Amino acid sequence: MFVKNAWYVAAWPREITNKPLARTILDEPVVLFRTTIGKAVALHDMCCHRALPLSLGSVVGDALQCGYHGYKYDASGACIDIPGQSKIPPHARVKVYPTVEKYHCLWIWMGEAEADLSKIPDIWWMDHRDWKPSTPDMAHLNCDYRLIADNVLDATHLTYVHPTTIGASSIVEFEPEITHTQNTVRISRWMLNRPPPPAYAKAGDFGNAHADRWAAVEYWAPACCVNFAGCVDVGFGGAGKDIKASPRRVELVAISLPTPETAGSCHYFFAFARAFKHDDPEMDRFFGPGMVKVFEEDFAILEAQQRMLEKYPAAPRVSTIYDRGPAMARRMLEKAVAAEQSGTR
Ligand code: FES
Ligand SMILES: [Fe+2]
Numbered sequence: 001m002f003v004k005n006a007w008y009v010a011a012w013p014r015e016i017t018n019k020p021l022a023r024t025i026l027d028e029p030v031v032l033f034r035t036t037i038g039k040a041v042a043l044h045d046m047c048c049h050r051a052l053p054l055s056l057g058s059v060v061g062d063a064l065q066c067g068y069h070g071y072k073y074d075a076s077g078a079c080i081d082i083p084g085q086s087k088i089p090p091h092a093r094v095k096v097y098p099t100v101e102k103y104h105c106l107w108i109w110m111g112e113a114e115a116d117l118s119k120i121p122d123i124w125w126m127d128h129r130d131w132k133p134s135t136p137d138m139a140h141l142n143c144d145y146r147l148i149a150d151n152v153l154d155a156t157h158l159t160y161v162h163p164t165t166i167g168a169s170s171i172v173e174f175e176p177e178i179t180h181t182q183n184t185v186r187i188s189r190w191m192l193n194r195p196p197p198p199a200y201a202k203a204g205d206f207g208n209a210h211a212d213r214w215a216a217v218e219y220w221a222p223a224c225c226v227n228f229a230g231c232v233d234v235g236f237g238g239a240g241k242d243i244k245a246s247p248r249r250v251e252l253v254a255i256s257l258p259t260p261e262t263a264g265s266c267h268y269f270f271a272f273a274r275a276f277k278h279d280d281p282e283m284d285r286f287f288g289p290g291m292v293k294v295f296e297e298d299f300a301i302l303e304a305q306q307r308m309l310e311k312y313p314a315a316p317r318v319s320t321i322y323d324r325g326p327a328m329a330r331r332m333l334e335k336a337v338a339a340e341q342s343g344t345r
Helices: 146-152 155-161 169-173 198-203 281-311 321-341
Strands: 007-011 021-025 028-034 040-044 058-060 063-065 079-081 099-102 105-109 132-134 139-141 177-180 184-194 211-220 224-233 249-262 265-274
Touching: 007 021, 007 028, 007 249, 021 249, 040 099, 063 079, 132 281, 139 281, 146 224, 146 249, 146 281, 146 321, 155 169, 155 211, 155 281, 169 184, 177 321, 184 321, 198 211, 198 224, 198 281, 211 321, 265 281
Parallel strands: none
Antiparallel strands: 007 105, 021 028, 028 040, 058 063, 099 105, 132 265, 139 265, 177 184, 184 211, 211 224, 224 249, 249 265
């Protein structure tokens, strides 16, 4: 269940060096490396000679050399050297995947259609001076990547999965508003005049005071989700209010960019950006290792769910009003996959 003609995060740019990196993406083996001029290259990870994964070889100059008989491939995927033979067959090449570095991510295009730069998810917060980004290490999860959108689109789990950090029982007191376009779903709610969750109370110096809190999330097909979260002093929150006028403010986005590895596993890239306390090292820790701990609470849930879904795929399940948003996102994705497979996308 993958859309192939889309940009996915292949790696954080810091992961790509002159050591080959193997990563399976949408069920295809990919090898990633960086040339001497700093260009990140993604090739099919299988030598066209005797099928050894090229990731077991080494980067020599701007080429990737196979570790078996020494064939070398350039950044276009063409074989440029066969030791002991001067003539190189024209079909001696491997597939090259378009890549681009933007928003602190290395994006890869796996589909056959021409790579369309305008389709890179517009996660502009990662590159804006009012926002401070952080990109924790990717997490490899043994779960279907679609469970991640299900998870972040339903904020009612916060109360039970994250009770000591970003959870608060007031979430279900406030009905979410759901809107959508052809490729996006937005679910948002204000939680006015309630105790903020423990992590926000601390980050925003709210102490025991109540706050006006928001939690919104957008799904952008096929795989990106952006969570908007924060709180302000009571009276400064709610539709049409200027949250920036609040004396105290916690304001962040959490961006989920899961890249399918196989049908039952994914590479979960997630990033944070905050629009307050940029120069506070304690907040750097909070929105780095601290938020990773919060996400790890989800990882355990997601992998446990996957195990049950694999074991009991036909077991009946119940949906409630809070599943409307995730269900819309699933339908959107199914439509996109069907359209791509029938060639109408
Ligand atoms: S398998 Fe790669 S050079 Fe022979
Ligand atoms: Fe969560």
